[in-house]
Amino acid sequence: MFSVPLQTGVGEVNPVYLGIFVVYLIAVLAIGGWAYLKTNDVSDYWVYGKELGPTLATWSYVANFVSAVSVIGFVGSVYGGGYSIVTGIVFGLMLGISGLYFVVHKVRELNHITFPDIIAELTGREVARPITGCVLLANAWVYLIMQLVGAGLLVTTITGVPYRYMIWVIGGVFILYTVMGGLVSVAWTDLAQGTLMVATVAVALAYMVFDLGGLTSLNQQFMALNPANVAPLGDGTYTLIGVAASIVAFFGTIFTSQATVVRINATDSIRTAKFHLAAAGFILSVFYVMLVMLGAGTTVALNGAGLAVENVDRAFPVLIMEYVPTTVGTVIIIAIMSGILSTTDTRLHACGVTAAHDLYDYFVDGSADDEQLLLVSRVSTIGFGVVATAAAVNPPGTIISLYNWRAILLTSALLVPVYVALYYRDTSGKAVLASIVLGAVCGPGWNALGEPFGAPAAFVGVGMAILGLVVGRYAWQDTTSASPGATPSDD
Amino acid sequence: MSILGMPTGMFLVFVATLVAGSLGTAHYVIVHVIMGQPVDETIRGETPSEVGENV
Numbered sequence: 085m086f087s088v089p090l091q092t093g094v095g096e097v098n099p100v101y102l103g104i105f106v107v108y109l110i111a112v113l114a115i116g117g118w119a120y121l122k123t124n125d126v127s128d129y130w131v132y133g134k135e136l137g138p139t140l141a142t143w144s145y146v147a148n149f150v151s152a153v154s155v156i157g158f159v160g161s162v163y164g165g166g167y168s169i170v171t172g173i174v175f176g177l178m179l180g181i182s183g184l185y186f187v188v189h190k191v192r193e194l195n196h197i198t199f200p201d202i203i204a205e206l207t208g209r210e211v212a213r214p215i216t217g218c219v220l221l222a223n224a225w226v227y228l229i230m231q232l233v234g235a236g237l238l239v240t241t242i243t244g245v246p247y248r249y250m251i252w253v254i255g256g257v258f259i260l261y262t263v264m265g266g267l268v269s270v271a272w273t274d275l276a277q278g279t280l281m282v283a284t285v286a287v288a289l290a291y292m293v294f295d296l297g298g299l300t301s302l303n304q305q306f307m308a309l310n311p312a313n314v315a316p317l318g319d320g321t322y323t324l325i326g327v328a329a330s331i332v333a334f335f336g337t338i339f340t341s342q343a344t345v346v347r348i349n350a351t352d353s354i355r356t357a358k359f360h361l362a363a364a365g366f367i368l369s370v371f372y373v374m375l376v377m378l379g380a381g382t383t384v385a386l387n388g389a390g391l392a393v394e395n396v397d398r399a400f401p402v403l404i405m406e407y408v409p410t411t412v413g414t415v416i417i418i419a420i421m422s423g424i425l426s427t428t429d430t431r432l433h434a435c436g437v438t439a440a441h442d443l444y445d446y447f448v449d450g451s452a453d454d455e456q457l458l459l460v461s462r463v464s465t466i467g468f469g470v471v472a473t474a475a476a477v478n479p480p481g482t483i484i485s486l487y488n489w490r491a492i493l494l495t496s497a498l499l500v501p502v503y504v505a506l507y508y509r510d511t512s513g514k515a516v517l518a519s520i521v522l523g524a525v526c527g528p529g530w531n532a533l534g535e536p537f538g539a540p541a542a543f544v545g546v547g548m549a550i551l552g553l554v555v556g557r558y559a560w561q562d563t564t565s566a567s568p569g570a571t572p573s574d575d
Numbered sequence: 576m577s578i579l580g581m582p583t584g585m586f587l588v589f590v591a592t593l594v595a596g597s598l599g600t601a602h603y604v605i606v607h608v609i610m611g612q613p614v615d616e617t618i619r620g621e622t623p624s625e626v627g628e629n630v
Binding site: 171174175179182185195299300301302303306307314315316353354361363365366370372373 | 580582584589592595599607615616617620
């Protein structure tokens, strides 16, 4: 990956946009304070006391799903590569949500908290917790950086406050309110932010479609800029094998995200777990179709107005600042900030849960009491948040490149071994662990080597995970596997 | 041939994406709402290593 030049200083401070942003931050801090009073123990902090109902679960999932990647990165990607992102990324994500709907009962019925809990049971080995925890922390941390970069770029552009200051303001506020209220804060702010965001993107798209002479006209102008913009595989952006690998990678991330598994385990019933994925799948598929069309509108509008940008991540912020009227821009800003920050808090929360529940508790041999675990969750949330904010000052790649990297990591490491073991419970625990380690090393490793021989990293990672599972199954066929409900051993 | 100003192939990708995201929705509505089939609510009690023991 490479370093991305960021706009670190801009023109005059815009008092209207800055004022809106300050009010927004105060509002989320107030919710954090209220949630702090509602959080009585570590169960509330981690999984909302397992009382998450259908409406809160659905909108919390939607808000968590739509991130800086979606609103800044996807619009930027459409600006740079046309609609091919739908083929390469969005289709796989949507298929993944529906796929998870059909297996979610297998996850919820185990009644755990985190993904490593499930893997520890499936493998019969507590050591699975730190191994899986490290993979999940790497993903959550990269995701955090992406969100902070997106938020920083946007707020810097619209308020005029330099990026190097704004990134710390955003990081600080979101660390603070996540630390205060845990999943109670996260779920309620997500409900507000999710509904606001979906409605606002619909309004923004309607404005752009009207402004550009209708949807057909918008697409015709988008195609006139470059015919590859409306080609399913883009102008060489994707090959067929590349599309297949990308679909697998993004399909897999839906099943393997710690934040998703924690939220599933926070639901009050299997019916709610199924409902929230069913409803979110529909809402998100409509939302993403609207969003990529908004990206096309942005491309047409900026090029038509002579406002073309070099860093594609800046396309949408520039549209808001330079193209649309202030009132429309204000509405769009609220939606984008909602999307970015609702994902940021979820990932911060996931970092805290993983560090306390899957790492700390393992290394103290389960002897930590409630207060210690809550303290470790909060301290690690602050720690990961601060380090991610520092990394976001000079990020290691574009938003989309970071997004792709963590998709390869998650899917390679966790998709095959975990879900095979969920359905085939006699699978050797050692084979599952070997598969996880092989996938985690080979997928991102192949990506770091530049994908030699044209073999996509997702295929190599998933392929090695399958190989590890098959070979391990025969090599360790006498190894005792965990039976349902068994307490994992400590080896 | 174009639909909504984009080639048919691209249009079909959009349709496929909407269908892919709605598969779970369709199943839930048909099976659990229209047909009234209940969801199997077999959720295990808290396991020994879980938070429930601590709370």
